[in-house]
Amino acid sequence: GAGVSQSPSNKVTEKGKDVELRCDPISGHTALYWYRQRLGQGLEFLIYFQGNSAPDKSGLPSDRFSAERTGESVSTLTIQRTQQEDSAVYLCASSVRGGGLYNEQFFGPGTRLTVL
Amino acid sequence: GQQLNQSPQSMFIQEGEDVSMNCTSSSIFNTWLWYKQDPGEGPVLLIALYKAGELTSNGRLTAQFGITRKDSFLNISASIPSDVGIYFCAGRETSGSRLTFGEGTQLTVNP
Numbered sequence: 001g002a003g004v005s006q007s008p009s010n011k012v013t014e015k016g017k018d019v020e021l022r023c024d025p026i027s028g029h030t031a032l033y034w035y036r037q038r039l040g041q042g043l044e045f046l047i048y049f050q051g052n053s054a055p056d057k058s059g060l061p062s063d064r065f066s067a068e069r070t071g072e073s074v075s076t077l078t079i080q081r082t083q084q085e086d087s088a089v090y091l092c093a094s095s096v097r098g099g100g101l102y103n104e105q106f107f108g109p110g111t112r113l114t115v116l
Numbered sequence: 117g118q119q120l121n122q123s124p125q126s127m128f129i130q131e132g133e134d135v136s137m138n139c140t141s142s143s144i145f146n147t148w149l150w151y152k153q154d155p156g157e158g159p160v161l162l163i164a165l166y167k168a169g170e171l172t173s174n175g176r177l178t179a180q181f182g183i184t185r186k187d188s189f190l191n192i193s194a195s196i197p198s199d200v201g202i203y204f205c206a207g208r209e210t211s212g213s214r215l216t217f218g219e220g221t222q223l224t225v226n227p
Contacts, residue, residue: 004158031213033213033214033215035217040220041219041220042120042122042204042217042218042219042220043159043204043206043215043217044217045214045215045216048213048214050213056213056214059214091158091159093158098213102164102166104149104161104164105161105215106161107151107158107159107160108158109156109157109158110156110157110158
C-alpha cells in the first residue's frame with residue numbers, strides 16, 4: 001500500500017505477557033518513529049530510527065520497551081512483561097528523512113493495546 | 117522537558133460557525149504542525165508552518181506561526197459536520213526530529 005501500515009490493529013493481552021507490534025513504513029522513507037497515545041491525550045514520542053544511525057531511544061518509558069528496525073523497512077516495538085499502564089494506542093510514522101524542514105511525518109492507523 | 121499547552125480542550129459549535137484553537141510552548145520551535153485525528157485513525161497533517169510570522173491557508177483552514185516561535189493558532193471557517201474530530205498541534209525544535217504534541221482539541225459540530 002501507499003501509506004504506513006501497522007499490525008495488529010488491536011491487541012488484547014494479559015498482564016505480564018510480552019507483545020510485539022509491527023510497522024511497515026512508506027517505501028523509500030528512511031526515518032521511522034514510534035509514539036504512544038493514551039486515551040484522551042496527545043502523542044508521546046518513544047523512539048526514532050534514521051537510516052543506519054543509532055536510534056534515538058530517549059522517549060522509551062522503561063527498559064521493558066525496545067524496538068528494532070531492519071534496514072530502512074519494517075520495525076517492531078516490543079513491550080515485555082506488560083502492565084495495565086501500557087494500555088494505549090501505539091502509532092508509527094515515517095518520513096523521507098529525519099529532521100530538517102519540509103520533511104513531515106505520515107502516520108499509520110495505530111495498534112490499540114489493551115492489557116488486562 | 118518541553119510542554120505544549122493546547123486550548124480549548126473541547127468545543128461544541130453549530131454548523132457554519134468559525135472556530136479557533138491555539139497552542140503555546142515553553143520552547144522555541146522551528147516548525148509548527150496541525151494534525152486532525154479521526155476515531156481509529158492516525159493523525160493526518162493539515163497545515164505545516166516553517167517561518168515565524170507565517171500565515172498559511174488550506175481551504176477553510178488558516179494557521180499562523182507566532183512571531184515569538186512559541187505559539188501557533190488554527191482557524192476553521194464555516195465549519196461543516198465532517199470537521200468533527202480531534203485537532204492536535206505539534207512542534208519541532210531547531211535541531212531535532214521528534215515532534216512534541218499538544219493534548220488535542222475535540223471539535224463537535226452540530227448540524
